[in-house]
Amino acid sequence: MQTKRTIFPNKVLPYLLLAPQLAITIVFFLWPAAQAVRSSFEREDPFGGRTTFIWFRNYLRLLNDPEYLNSLGRTAIFAIGVTVLSMTVSLLLAAAVNRLLRSGKFYTTLLVWPYAVAPVVAGILWWFMFNPTIGIVPYLLDMAGVRWNHRINGNDAMLLVILAAAWKQISYNFLFFVAGMQSVPRSLIEAAAIDGAGPFKRFWTIVFPLISPTTFFLMIINMNYAMFDTFGIIDGTTQGGPAGSTNTLVYKVYADGFLGLNIGSSSAQSVVLMLIVIALTAIQFRWVERRVQY
Amino acid sequence: MATIDLVDVRKTYAGNVEAVRGIDLAVADGELVVLVGPSGCGKSTLLRMVAGLETITAGTVSIDGAVVNKLEPAERDIAMVFQNYALYPHMSVRQNLEYGLKNRGTPRPVIDERVAEAARILEIAPFLDRKPRQLSGGQRQRVAMGRAIVRQPKAFLFDEPLSNLDAKLRGQMRVEIRRLQRTLGTTSLYVTHDQLEAMTLADRLVVMNAGRIEQVGRPTELYATPASLFVAGFIGSPPMNFFDMDFLREKAGDSIPPLPKGTDVIGVRPDSIGIEADDAPAIPLAAVVELIEPVGGESHLHLRLDGSDQLITVEVPGRPDLADGARVTVRLSTAALHPFNRDSGRRTD
Amino acid sequence: MVENRPFLNVLTHLVLILGVAIVVFPVYLAFVASTHGYNDFLSGLAPLLPGPRLIENYTQMWTAGLSTAGAPPVWLMLTNSLIMSLTIAIGKIAISIISAYAIVYFKFPFRLLAFWAIFITLMLPVEVRIMPTFKVVADLGLLNSYAGLTVPLIASATATFLFRQFFLTIPDELMEAARVDGAGPMKFFRDILLPLSRTNIAALFVILFIYGWVQYLWPLLVTTESRYYTLVMGIKRLAAVADSDPYWNLVMAAVMLAMLPPVLVIVFMQRLFIKGLVETEK
Numbered sequence: 001m002q003t004k005r006t007i008f009p010n011k012v013l014p015y016l017l018l019a020p021q022l023a024i025t026i027v028f029f030l031w032p033a034a035q036a037v038r039s040s041f042e043r044e045d046p047f048g049g050r051t052t053f054i055w056f057r058n059y060l061r062l063l064n065d066p067e068y069l070n071s072l073g074r075t076a077i078f079a080i081g082v083t084v085l086s087m088t089v090s091l092l093l094a095a096a097v098n099r100l101l102r103s104g105k106f107y108t109t110l111l112v113w114p115y116a117v118a119p120v121v122a123g124i125l126w127w128f129m130f131n132p133t134i135g136i137v138p139y140l141l142d143m144a145g146v147r148w149n150h151r152i153n154g155n156d157a158m159l160l161v162i163l164a165a166a167w168k169q170i171s172y173n174f175l176f177f178v179a180g181m182q183s184v185p186r187s188l189i190e191a192a193a194i195d196g197a198g199p200f201k202r203f204w205t206i207v208f209p210l211i212s213p214t215t216f217f218l219m220i221i222n223m224n225y226a227m228f229d230t231f232g233i234i235d236g237t238t239q240g241g242p243a244g245s246t247n248t249l250v251y252k253v254y255a256d257g258f259l260g261l262n263i264g265s266s267s268a269q270s271v272v273l274m275l276i277v278i279a280l281t282a283i284q285f286r287w288v289e290r291r292v293q294y
Numbered sequence: 295m296a297t298i299d300l301v302d303v304r305k306t307y308a309g310n311v312e313a314v315r316g317i318d319l320a321v322a323d324g325e326l327v328v329l330v331g332p333s334g335c336g337k338s339t340l341l342r343m344v345a346g347l348e349t350i351t352a353g354t355v356s357i358d359g360a361v362v363n364k365l366e367p368a369e370r371d372i373a374m375v376f377q378n379y380a381l382y383p384h385m386s387v388r389q390n391l392e393y394g395l396k397n398r399g400t401p402r403p404v405i406d407e408r409v410a411e412a413a414r415i416l417e418i419a420p421f422l423d424r425k426p427r428q429l430s431g432g433q434r435q436r437v438a439m440g441r442a443i444v445r446q447p448k449a450f451l452f453d454e455p456l457s458n459l460d461a462k463l464r465g466q467m468r469v470e471i472r473r474l475q476r477t478l479g480t481t482s483l484y485v486t487h488d489q490l491e492a493m494t495l496a497d498r499l500v501v502m503n504a505g506r507i508e509q510v511g512r513p514t515e516l517y518a519t520p521a522s523l524f525v526a527g528f529i530g531s532p533p534m535n536f537f538d539m540d541f542l543r544e545k546a547g548d549s550i551p552p553l554p555k556g557t558d559v560i561g562v563r564p565d566s567i568g569i570e571a572d573d574a575p576a577i578p579l580a581a582v583v584e585l586i587e588p589v590g591g592e593s594h595l596h597l598r599l600d601g602s603d604q605l606i607t608v609e610v611p612g613r614p615d616l617a618d619g620a621r622v623t624v625r626l627s628t629a630a631l632h633p634f635n636r637d638s639g640r641r642t643d
Numbered sequence: 644m645v646e647n648r649p650f651l652n653v654l655t656h657l658v659l660i661l662g663v664a665i666v667v668f669p670v671y672l673a674f675v676a677s678t679h680g681y682n683d684f685l686s687g688l689a690p691l692l693p694g695p696r697l698i699e700n701y702t703q704m705w706t707a708g709l710s711t712a713g714a715p716p717v718w719l720m721l722t723n724s725l726i727m728s729l730t731i732a733i734g735k736i737a738i739s740i741i742s743a744y745a746i747v748y749f750k751f752p753f754r755l756l757a758f759w760a761i762f763i764t765l766m767l768p769v770e771v772r773i774m775p776t777f778k779v780v781a782d783l784g785l786l787n788s789y790a791g792l793t794v795p796l797i798a799s800a801t802a803t804f805l806f807r808q809f810f811l812t813i814p815d816e817l818m819e820a821a822r823v824d825g826a827g828p829m830k831f832f833r834d835i836l837l838p839l840s841r842t843n844i845a846a847l848f849v850i851l852f853i854y855g856w857v858q859y860l861w862p863l864l865v866t867t868e869s870r871y872y873t874l875v876m877g878i879k880r881l882a883a884v885a886d887s888d889p890y891w892n893l894v895m896a897a898v899m900l901a902m903l904p905p906v907l908v909i910v911f912m913q914r915l916f917i918k919g920l921v922e923t924e925k
Contacts, residue, residue: 005815006347007750008828009366017745018757020738024798029764032775039775093662096655103656109913110663115920116905117670118857118875121898124882125669128676128891134689136672170666172920179921199651228768232859236879250770254860257774270771277766347819368825380816384838393834394824441824 033274039267058268067244068252068269075248078162079226086166087173087218094177095203108178114171119229123236126164150238154245157238161246164237165230172225173218180214181207220284227276249273296358296371296448296481297323298344303353305339313339315505316353321449326475326482330492331502331528337485338453340502344483345374345451358448368397373442377454379434381426387437388422394445405444412440415474432463439471443478450475452484456491468494489529493517501525519632523639526561526632532594534561534632535606542577545601549577549628554642557633564594564609566630569622576625581606583620588613597624670902677701677895684891700896709893713869714881717900720874723792724856725904727873730793731855732848735802740840743806744832748818764799769861777864787868796861802847805922809843810836846919849912853905874901 040058044051062068093111097104117125130137130150138148150156184207192202208215231250234240240247240255247255253273257266298321305314314336321327329337342348344355346367354361362370373394381390388409395405413419416436426434435455442450455471456464472495475482486492492499493513501508501516501524509521513529520526526534539558542550553560568576581597584605595608595616608624616622633642672689679694708716746758769776776795785791813836821831862876872880878901881894909916 003746003750004748004811004818006819006822008748008822008831010749010828011751013828014745014749014751014754017741021742021761021798021803022757024738024794025760025764028776028779028795029767029772029798030760032772032779033767035775035778036772089662089665092658096658096662099651099655100659107659107663109910111659111666112913112917113906113909114666115916116853116856116909117902118859120859120875120879121857121901122669124878124894124898125673127882128689128895129669129672131689134684134891136689136691139688167666167669170662175917175920179917199648228770231770232857232875232879235859236882253770254773258864263774266774270774273771274767277768277771281766345819345823347822367819367823368827372823374820374823376816376820378814378816380814380820382817382820382835384835393821393826397825397830441820445824 036267036270036274039263040271041264042267043264054264058264059272062265062268062272067247070244071247071249071252074158074244074246075227075250077158078165078230078246078248079223081158081162082165082169082226082230083219083222085162086169086222087215089166090170090173090177093170093174094181095207097174097178098181098207099199108174111174112171114168117168119165119168119232120236121232122164122168123161123233126160126167127237130160151242154242157242157246161230161234161237165226165233168233169222169225173222176214176218177211180211184210217284220280224277224280224284227273249276297321297356298449298481298483299354299356299359300340300344301354301356303340303343303355304351305336305343305348306351313505314343317507319500319507319510321481321483323481324479325497326472326484326495327498327500328484328486328492328496329500329502330486330489331508333487334504335502336505337487337502341451341453341483341485344449345372346370371445371448372451373445373447373449374451374453375435375438375442375455377457379426379438379458381434381437381441383426386423386425387418387429387440390426390437391422391440391444394441408444408446409440412443415443415477416440431459432467435459435467436470439474443474448481450480450482452482452486454486456486456488464488464491471495490531493529499529501528503528519641520561521641523559523561523634523636526634530563532564532607532609534563535567536561536634537604537626541602542579545579546577549575551575551628551631553631553633556635556638557642558636559634560626561632561634562626562630564607566627567606567608568625568627569595569608569610569614569616571623571625574625575628577628578623578625581622581624583616583618583622585618586614586616595622597622673895673898676891677893677899679892681890681892689891696892700892701900704893704896704900709881709890709897714877714897715869715872717874717897719870720872720877721900721904723789723871724874724901726789727792727858727862728852728855730789731796732851734793734797735799735851736844736847738797739800739802740806740837740844741832743803743810744836746803747807747810748828761798761800761803765801765804769796773860773864780865785865787866787871789871791865792862792871792873793855796855796858802851805843805847806840808922809840813839842915842918843922845912846915846922848919849908849916850919852908856905 041053041055042051043054043058097107100107129135130148132138132149132151141148148156150160188206189202192206197205227248228250230248231254234246234248234251238246240251249269250273253266253269256262256269300317300319303314303317304312306312317340319327329340331337339348343350346362346365350363354363356362357370357372382393385393391409391412392405395408413422416439418433418436418440421429421433421437426437429437438455456467459467468491484495496513498510499513499516500510503524509516509525516525516529520529523536527536537560539560542560568574580600582600583595584598585596587594587596592609592611593613595610595614596605597608598605606624634640635642675691675693676689677700678697679690680696683690683694705717708714708719714720742761746754780786780791780795785794817835818831821835826834857875858873859876859879862873866872866876874897878894878897881897882889
């Protein structure tokens with residue numbers, strides 16, 4: 001692994017420098033992760049406190065549990081929905097900003113700040129907008145003859161959380177798309193213009209292909225975000241309901257573990273989630289490391 | 295003031311890569327010794343071992359008589375001038391100059407005095423409060439040297455300091471470095487890949503190749519009597535022409551003077567080949583002019599020898615009255631033949 | 644490039660204005676709601692234009708909170724959030740920069756192992772290890788404490804990688820010159836490396852401050868006493884009053900207050916924020 005050409009010869013100092021981070025990492029990351037793996041192979045009696053080793057039964061139960069499989073499906077729908085919606089809108093906005101010379105900065109400021117909004121707050125904001133009693137959206141939909149109630153209708157609930165999650169991610173994707181587009185050399189665009197390509201053609205045939213690393217990268221990030229950073233959004237809107245229609249994997253881990261007190265199953269779910277994260281991170285690291293030069 | 299002594303110094307990297315293979319060198323007090331050679335010959339590695347930036351696999355490095363193998367760079371009392379100047383970008387010029395002295399706990403009045411002195415010698419006093427990024431390349435180079443001077447070290451180590459400058463600036467800075475070193479009298483070890491720089495700066499010149507020393511001596515010695523094919527071809531511009539003995543015997547056998555046993559290659563410098571017919575003893579060869587390069591007061595002629603594919607270079611004064619494609623007889627002066635043996639690579643006389 | 648396409652220019656602006664509207668609209672509604680009285684919500688549609696009760700609502704939330712929902716006054720929760728965010732941001736930067744320094748500028752046994760141990764934390768977000776981490780924190784007696792709120796979130800690897808990447812781009816000669824100038828490793832770190840890292844540190848600070856501010860699940864689990872509630876998690880409690888109608892105006896007042904500090908940070912440090920974002924994800 002890369003180091004500098006010259007290094008300091010000290011032998012003890014590096015350990016001292018690493019100690020704080022390693023200490024916290026071991027106590028609060030590695031040890032709990034190991035615990036989660038161990039618990040996933042056990043069944044704990046919540047009242048008696050006995051634990052029995054049950055091999056892969058928790059995992060098998062998961063795979064046979066219709067609720068879990070439902071959750072897997074729901075998570076996939078959620079992740080894909082958020083990714084597609086959020087990236088499309090941000091791409092459009094980034095392309096628009098990229099055309100402007102002066103007012104670009106101004107619009108960017110206006111579009112960037114939602115990054116500061118906490119996921120749960122975003123959830124509450126959208127819940128408020130879609131509230132069947134007093135929300136503005138159901139009111140308008142009602143006038144168009146569409147009944148909305150995400151408390152009863154599972155699809156409405158899923159739509160709501162997708163919208164809320166995508167909304168919050170717009171500014172992040174926007175920033176990266178803008179950065180990506182700005183790194184496309186002006187000379188290429190000018191050459192295309194001389195070759196007779198109009199703005200739309202230039203975008204689709206030159207800019208879009210050249211920002212594909214950014215696009216791919218953002219896809220991974222958005223999937224990651226949708227799967228793990230959206231706990232707050234779901235808790236702030238539907239709490240996994242109605243009837244499990246928005247019970248994504250990460251929410252289920254919490255619900256089963258803390259509310260349902262089923263430690264074994266929750267741990268097994270955690271482990272599965274961990275594996276998914278590892279896979280996604282590996283893909284991301286591999287892809288990104290290929291492009292980066294020091 | 296100090297001597298630098300290298301005894302059988304070696305450097306081996308992981309994977310058994312031998313970068314430096316047994317170097318013996320003694321640098322006298324106040325001398326400016328230049329290490330020159332092609333990329334990868336080990337000269338920079340050797341310099342860095344003297345500085346303490348690379349560990350020494352075997353052998354000893356002594357500064358002023360004391361072995362310094364185990365000492366940190368700061369403890370060796372040396373100063374280094376880097377190719378990329380290595381000025382601290384967030385500090386002003388003055389702070390850059392003071393840094394080394396402050397770390398050693400030098401008293402403030404001494405620091406101020408030395409900085410002022412260095413600024414005067416290098417003519418950088420107007421920039422003392424600027425940041426490096428506000429200076430030109432040449433100015434930065436002088437600040438880098440200033441940083442070395444204020445330390446008043448036992449030795450200066452230069453790592454290709456002029457490589458990043460344009461040709462004209464390089465010429466000027468070369469003169470300045472030489473003058474400076476003479477004035478201060480500090481022992482110096484200088485690394486470069488530019489043989490012209492090496493020739494003009496060195497008290498003594500060390501030609502390195504593939505981790506070994508090819509030859510050590512005064513620049514004029516190396517020019518006049520190169521000890522190996524490598525040195526012969528490396529020193530001197532335009533480079534020496536080499537002729538195969540069999541070819542010469544075939545083309546002009548009777549004009550070749552007696553040569554030491556084992557000679558199968560002869561080198562002749564471009565300035566020792568003439569194109570005018572005269573009485574001086576010479577080996578004549580027929581050739582065709584391919585290209586004439588006028589270079590100021592002289593011209594470099596590139597000719598192809600009859601009966602072979604070989605291109606040779608001849609240096610003549612002024613502008614000869616020749617055109618491309620003209621036939622000429624080149625005359626190799628027999629007083630300036632350098633005989634070599636191809637297998638050993640060494641000079642045979 | 645000189646191109647005259649007035650129609651496209653107008654379209655561009657329209658798209659952007661629409662985008663800004665979409666982004667701003669939910670917040671606008673919330674703001675409007677926070678300026679009305681409770682009764683204005685009983686009519687079946689939340690008001691669309693601001694009302695008169697701005698000062699009242701905000702003062703009430705700030706000073707008294709909402710006892711029916713078990714939420715303490717906003718100023719208390721805000722203070723907790725501030726402490727948490729600042730501690731996390733500063734703590735993370737501090738331990739990451741020295742770790743990155745150790746990994747880049749030194750060679751020592753188990754270096755690779757340490758690198759991977761830290762790297763693995765990228766793959767373990769809180770949500771994935773909540774149960775056992777909660778148990779460890781509880782066992783250490785750190786529930787309901789600032790330490791419990793902050794320390795488990797400090798050690799993740801993004802900051803370490805940012806600094807590592809940055810250090811790798813610093814020319815080798817700078818460190819060599821410093822060594823020749825008599826600087827030992829800590830002196831080099833303090834005199835040369837730290838000043839050069841200033842922008843990176845500032846950019847990271849923005850990102851990490853926001854990261855700490857928006858934490859929800861972790862404070863939810865770790866605090867049971869209301870005096871430790873953070874603002875973001877406290878808001879949820881306000882809004883989740885069974886299924887009957889919450890005091891929307893007051894809830895939204897708290898929501899606006901909760902959004903204010905991080906949004907201000909982003910707006911005023913926009914350049915640094917963007918740099919920090921783009922650098923950490925590379």
